[in-house]
Amino acid sequence: MMDFASDNVYGVDEKIMEAMARANVGTASSYAGDDITARVEKQFNELFEREVKVFLLTTGTAANSLALSTMVPSYGAVFCHGFAHICADECGAPEFFTGGAKLFGLDGVAGKISPQMVRESLAGFIRAEHDPKPAAISITQSSELGTVYSLDDVRAFGDLAREKNLKLHMDGARFANALVSLGCSPAEMTWQAGVDALSFGATKNGAMSVEGLVFFDQSLAVDFEHRRMRAGQLLSKSRFMAAQMEAYLTDDLWLNNARYANEMAARLAAGLSATEGIRLGVECQANEVFAIMPKDKHDVLAASDAVFHPWLASGSDTDAVGDDEIMIRLVTSFQTRAEDVDAFVKLAG
Numbered sequence: 001m002m003d004f005a006s007d008n009v010y011g012v013d014e015k016i017m018e019a020m021a022r023a024n025v026g027t028a029s030s031y032a033g034d035d036i037t038a039r040v041e042k043q044f045n046e047l048f049e050r051e052v053k054v055f056l057l058t059t060g061t062a063a064n065s066l067a068l069s070t071m072v073p074s075y076g077a078v079f080c081h082g083f084a085h086i087c088a089d090e091c092g093a094p095e096f097f098t099g100g101a102k103l104f105g106l107d108g109v110a111g112k113i114s115p116q117m118v119r120e121s122l123a124g125f126i127r128a129e130h131d132p133k134p135a136a137i138s139i140t141q142s143s144e145l146g147t148v149y150s151l152d153d154v155r156a157f158g159d160l161a162r163e164k165n166l167k168l169h170m171d172g173a174r175f176a177n178a179l180v181s182l183g184c185s186p187a188e189m190t191w192q193a194g195v196d197a198l199s200f201g202a203t204k205n206g207a208m209s210v211e212g213l214v215f216f217d218q219s220l221a222v223d224f225e226h227r228r229m230r231a232g233q234l235l236s237k238s239r240f241m242a243a244q245m246e247a248y249l250t251d252d253l254w255l256n257n258a259r260y261a262n263e264m265a266a267r268l269a270a271g272l273s274a275t276e277g278i279r280l281g282v283e284c285q286a287n288e289v290f291a292i293m294p295k296d297k298h299d300v301l302a303a304s305d306a307v308f309h310p311w312l313a314s315g316s317d318t319d320a321v322g323d324d325e326i327m328i329r330l331v332t333s334f335q336t337r338a339e340d341v342d343a344f345v346k347l348a349g
């Protein structure tokens with residue numbers, strides 16, 4: 001199965017399925033009042049080495065949009081990458097849930113923005129109430145191009161956010177992949193660096209449908225229960241979401257899955273970049289590979305049973321893609337098989 005279309009084309013980790021089956025016995029309080037949810041809240045405190053507020057939601061889009069709704073007024077501005085999921089892939093959900101905030105998509109290299117870019121953008125906000133009010137920065141870790149912000153990068157955003165009185169959001173749909181890539185602790189990559197709220201992904205890395213919205217700045221969590229309910233995100237049978245997250249965080253399943261997915265991506269990246277005519281559009285730092293190749297090579301791969309998507313480059317964002325070339329995105333997961341990676345590389349050779 002050479003399916004590299006996304007990490008969410010794969011199924012659910014067996015350990016998570018088993019946990020849901022275990023949760024499927026007897027009755028439990030509904031609407032997040034169950035015992036498993038309470039245990040998950042403790043797990044998050046331990047994971048982040050401090051007290052946090054965590055809410056389980058069904059999608060990353062909900063986590064991102066509702067996180068921003070707590071940080072940004074309806075007349076506010078959010079700075080992010082132009083390719084950020086919140087900007088390009090959520091059908092205006094962040095704008096909807098904030099009541100109309102404006103997203104400023106910046107054009108950074110390799111899927112990442114820099115504090116300097118935000119500063120330059122802020123310098124244009126000189127027209128008082130004629131401009132939206134700068135309110136938040138959102139960074140994606142790992143990014144939409146599979147690159148990873150270093151701890152220094154995240155800290156620099158934290159410093160800028162404090163200086164300019166902005167909130168810092170991290171879209172961690174692939175948080176685990178970034179974390180194992182950096183080899184640091186969850187605390188270091190988030191609140192210790194100045195992150196105020198985190199969308200903690202689990203679905204792409206083995207869960208069925210659960211993400212955690214984690215508030216480090218607890219003032220943002222005030223009345224969040226109402227926001228969640230109003231968004232239709234409070235599940236009556238909440239124990240099944242909680243069971244997924246509990247299993248995900250138990251015995252390092254989340255870290256092991258991410259480590260494995262990253263290894264498969266590194267294997268794919270090494271194989272492809274050693275293949276004549278193929279080069280990487282950006283460095284592979286997590287579980288995504290962006291490969292630039294001649295169109296005829298692409299056509300051979302596209303005609304095979306391999307699954308992947310062509311990817312549009314923004315021009316400055318990746319290595320330049322020539323007129324006779326195509327860039328494709330390949331995503332690996334906790335269930336990607338090494339033999340399929342090798343078969344794809346062979347096919348590309």
Ligand SMILES: Cc1ncc(COP(=O)(O)O)c(C=O)c1O
Pocket residue numbers: 058059060061062064085086140143144171173174203
């Ligand atoms: C960077 C990023 N953020 C968030 C999401 C969350 O998406 P969903 O709403 O499909 O769970 C995704 C999924 O593709 C993503 O790639």
